[in-house]
Amino acid sequence: MIQRPKGTADIYLDEMAIWQYVEETARIFMHDYQYSEIRTPLFESYDLFTRSVGDTSDIVQKEMYDFMDKGDRRLALKPEGTAPIVRAYVENKLFGPEYPKPLKVYYLSPMFRYERPQGGRSRQFHQLGVEALGSANPAVDAEAIALVWELLAEIGVKDLKLVLNSLGKKEDRLRFREALISYLEPFFEELSADSQKRLHSNPLRVLDSKDKRDKEIVKNAPNILEFLSDESKEHFETVKMMLEELNIPYTIDSNMVRGLDYYQDTIFEIMTSSKVFGAETTICGGGRYDGLVEELGGPSDPGFGFGLGLERLILLIQKQEIEIPALYELDAYVVGIGEETNVATLKLVQAIRNAGYSADRDYMNRKPKAQFRTAAKNEAKVVLTVGEDELAQQAVKLKVMQTGKEVSVPFNEIYNNFERVFNTNTTDMTAFNEFFGKE
Template sequence: MNFQRPKGTNDILPVVESKHWQFIEEKARTLFSNYHFNEIRTPIFEHYEVFVRSVGDTSDIVSKEMYSFYDKKNRHMTLRPEGTAPVVRAYVENRLFGPEFSNPYKLYYIGPMFRYENPQKGRLRQFHQIGVEAFGSENPATDVETIAMAMDFFKQLGLQKIRLVINSLGDKETRENYRQALIDYLLPHESELSEDSQRRLQENPLRVLDSKDKRDQQFVAEAPSILDYLSNEAKFHFEMVTTMLDALKIAYEIDSTMVRGLDYYTHTIFEIMSDEKEMGAQSTICAGGRYNQLVEELGGPETPGFGFAMGIERILMVLKAERVTFPKENTVDAYVVSLGKETNAESLKVTQAIRNAGFSADRDFMNRKAKAQFKTAEKLGATLVLTLGEQELADRMINIKNMDTRIEKRFILSDIYNNFSKIYDEMTQEN
């Protein structure tokens, strides 16, 4: 029997690991709320067709990486490999495009995704994403605002070595013109391409540009630029994006070979990359773009959209690589040292009273000696230590010590229950 975690998954352990995750998630929640994005939570598994229709059956995700299964009624289900398609499905199913909702309709999500691929550093089979989606606006300002929010997020985390890379995939007219130009360029080299790229050449030639196979790289580097095939409308949209990025003084690079790994993108796409050497091949820490046909593809009305996703595991990697210091772990406002079996019930009552007053508190449950309990209080970073022994219990008094100033005072036990806030202020404002 195997009682180890499945390959490609991780346990996120307390205290330090989970605190780091919570720090990242809370940063995202606070920032996204400031931009008027609201949280949505979708099922971990969806119908298989949701991803075939949206991500595209020629993408690696659908063709190679999805965890798919048939349920007891023979319905084809899939653990979600990415977050946008489920959010779009929920947007359509719940008619969030109705006249009672304002546009752009802004959503964010945080949760696990699943892809069956070779596990490596920062790339697991169960991984966790933070993502946003904005529906209903074709305005290139929506593209730039969302990109700016992503850049702001990383700056708030303390990252310095990041850069923004953008491209445009244009509209339907652009894609049709460029598709033929790309086929014409690649066809003479077909036999030299990887097996996957030979298949993609006829099915979806843009997928060739996303290939990581060394056999394809030389041809990708010399491929015609999609920016030379932008329709007038697509060209104007992209020019507005760059103009607005310039106006916000957000530095960027243009990479005309960047296509992203999903079929639903149109117009603006972007990646935020880390230039920290330790990241190696896992340098992309955030990616996204515009998808103007996806809502319609999943049964909704024609609705433009823009979004991005970032992997929490990879964010943690780059924070570590840049040696960013996390905030100090949460300390305990008060720790109750309980001495003697007779004080057990009263110590619990004291601890709960402190919590009820709005402070964090903990106590000893192991009947240890005073020295061991004080060591625990120091380890937890307790501001105050309250000591209750059998004599104090008999006198209805309690000792309180400020662990920084080392000042100690005795208080009437009933004062703890009636006004601990006043006692806390008195003990922490002493010089």
């Protein structure tokens, strides 16, 4: 038997209902915040990610799926969302005067990283992300953070913590980098193998090490917040003030750096202490990347964005037993009793759908009791029953599931005016009975 590749998942039925709820809720929030959807290719030039993410990052060195195509071009499956959108921004000249500033876009997309699969971490994973390009206003930072914070609150996720830091400008990081290397060099032999490799190539990543010994060493490392320029200090203080004005709680972690080289100034993570992951885990992260557009050949337009891991969010929803409302309600279920009702049942279901309502029926020749159970399980608002007597009379038995009352409705009323039948039925039972001459 051919099986799905390791690190991928099949999503269906009840779990898919959770995914669809999250995605639909996210789309509503995005449009409320005036973010429009953007879709970029699943594969891009390999060079896009080495230039943006950084050739010393784990993504490029260890995790990226890259390959040569039949035209001998080196390509990579998309490992993150920001670089492709900035590439599209530059290539399509979305910075032109005919486009809004800032340009606010969002994406819902699968991505790919070759890493060890575990809870909430897959080789094909999905992200909800936003990018706001063209404004350095700290309100853009605060608004994006507020968006995802309120989205998670709307979904009902608990045990969340917002963590902030600032990486300053490029010049600030260079000064901090030198101080950090000077601090870490005496501890070289005690550092983990990964941190030893990173010490001179990407020392900020040592601050983000998960190794217990590394964590102890960096506790007394220089604080990046002490190396910020006046401009970066003012920006960060304004972001914090705005979040306070919005009543969004946060903590500061000066050792948080994020894993991508393009970040500067504000960065943030939303973490959960839920035991579903066994340890405190990041479900959303992002920040400002004011030099990336220019790095990829565009103007010096600033940017801010985040990515929210949907697999981890779905696991949290399941673990916390958050009730998910039905997105697609069943308006009508047609019960057919006997094979001779097969055609009439099909015509009734199609007439109801053509009137703009959702409808279903049985296709397995099950007994009426089993069909009624299905209708109840799917919370059908009305059930229409067709048997031998109903065929002879050319009228269905319509039952209102909420009230339990039943009436007889001519087939023609279903075919020609189901909207009136349904609305009268579900809003005013007395008027419905009067309409059909019932006492």
